[in-house]
Amino acid sequence: xxxxxxxxxxxxxxxxxxxxxxxxxxxxxxxxxxxxxxxxxxxxxxxxxxxxxxxxxxxxxxxxxxxxxxxxxxxxxxxxxxxxxxxx
Numbered sequence: 608x609x610x611x612x613x614x615x616x617x618x619x620x621x622x623x624x625x626x627x628x629x630x631x632x633x634x635x636x637x638x639x640x641x642x643x644x645x646x647x648x649x650x651x652x653x654x655x656x657x658x659x660x661x662x663x664x665x666x667x668x669x670x671x672x673x674x675x676x677x678x679x680x681x682x683x684x685x686x687x688x689x690x691x692x693x694x695x
Contacts, residue, residue: 663691
């Protein structure tokens with residue numbers, strides 16, 4: 608029985624990770640933090656090598672989708688949105 612599900616979205620696919628009741632909330636939070644950190648460092652590497660090809664407004668739309676799905680908090684969304692608006 609799946610108790611929590613984490614969705615990981617990439618440019619080409621969405622992946623789901625189901626976590627059963629046997630995992631405690633601290634372990635789940637550690638997984639979320641790990642995935643977020645890897646995602647941030649991956650995005651940072653891509654941003655540096657892509658030469659800014661991704662439109663900041665498109666990225667804000669994607670972040671809003673993630674926020675609405677609960678993948679990122681309102682605070683994380685607002686912080687990243689502000690950073691991206693500074694690039695416009």
